[in-house]
Amino acid sequence: MMEEDDFDPEVIKRFMFVNRKAPYGTVYALESLETVLISAAFDQDVSVVFLDDGVFQLKKGQDTTGINMKNFSPTFRALEGYDVEKLYVEKESLEARGLTENDLVVDVEILSTDELREIMAAQDVVISA
Amino acid sequence: MKFGILVNEGPFTHQASDSAYQFAKAAIAKGHEIFRVFFYHDGVNNANKLSEPQADDRNLVELWGKLAEENKVDLVVCVAAALRRGIKDDILAPGFRISGLGQLIEAGILSDRLVVFGD
Numbered sequence: 326m327m328e329e330d331d332f333d334p335e336v337i338k339r340f341m342f343v344n345r346k347a348p349y350g351t352v353y354a355l356e357s358l359e360t361v362l363i364s365a366a367f368d369q370d371v372s373v374v375f376l377d378d379g380v381f382q383l384k385k386g387q388d389t390t391g392i393n394m395k396n397f398s399p400t401f402r403a404l405e406g407y408d409v410e411k412l413y414v415e416k417e418s419l420e421a422r423g424l425t426e427n428d429l430v431v432d433v434e435i436l437s438t439d440e441l442r443e444i445m446a447a448q449d450v451v452i453s454a
Numbered sequence: 455m456k457f458g459i460l461v462n463e464g465p466f467t468h469q470a471s472d473s474a475y476q477f478a479k480a481a482i483a484k485g486h487e488i489f490r491v492f493f494y495h496d497g498v499n500n501a502n503k504l505s506e507p508q509a510d511d512r513n514l515v516e517l518w519g520k521l522a523e524e525n526k527v528d529l530v531v532c533v534a535a536a537l538r539r540g541i542k543d544d545i546l547a548p549g550f551r552i553s554g555l556g557q558l559i560e561a562g563i564l565s566d567r568l569v570v571f572g573d
Binding site for chain 2: 336338340352353356359363364366367369449450451452453454
């Protein structure tokens with residue numbers, strides 16, 4: 326496996342990870358978070374988006390004991406330590422689910438669909454699940 | 455153009471892997487390069503050589519391997535996703551290799567486009 330040192334440090338691409346699925350029920354959210362953490366080692370311009378049911382991944386107070394799954398929501402609070410600081414949440418998705426910024430485990434930037442569309446269009450790489 | 459491809463689904467429940475395969479084949483036919491195909495989530499099941507579809511069905515595991523052999527396409531299976539699903543070296547189909555998620559990020563950096571095929 327190539328290490329980050331093998332890359333030309335001048336090649337910095339805009340990577341956006343798009344989370345559209347609820348945290349439990351399928352494995353997409355958990356495994357996608359692993360991709361975000363790995364990307365941090367490559368010194369790229371990383372952002373993470375939460376929309377549709379993906380906004381539930383950031384919900385405070387998750388208790389997974391009843392479903393025998395690991396509650397991985399605390400990991401989102403560790404992203405800052407990996408220099409992953411651009412976290413975007415779609416306003417419409419939050420509102421449709423009766424949530425506000427105060428319900429989330431991390432500080433995020435709330436964007437409308439139109440604002441998000443512009444940022445998404447400016448990315449070099451968009452990875453969704 | 456140099457393409458990276460991400461396959462997020464296995465070869466049977468979803469069409470994603472078929473679509474990715476057809477895309478790769480068409481791109482190569484048009485003279486483009488496939489830098490790497492990365493298999494993640496249930497996509498790692500594309501590398502299971504124990505897979506035995508019925509005789510009148512397409513065999514994607516073999517088709518991927520053939521594509522890799524004929525066109526020197528790098529087929530990479532994520533190690534973490536593979537281990538959870540029992541995909542290990544001894545059942546890895548020809549043409550595939552197991553490596554880390556960094557190979558996906560690298561494909562994003564070094565390809566002109568990264569195309570995601572998922573549900």
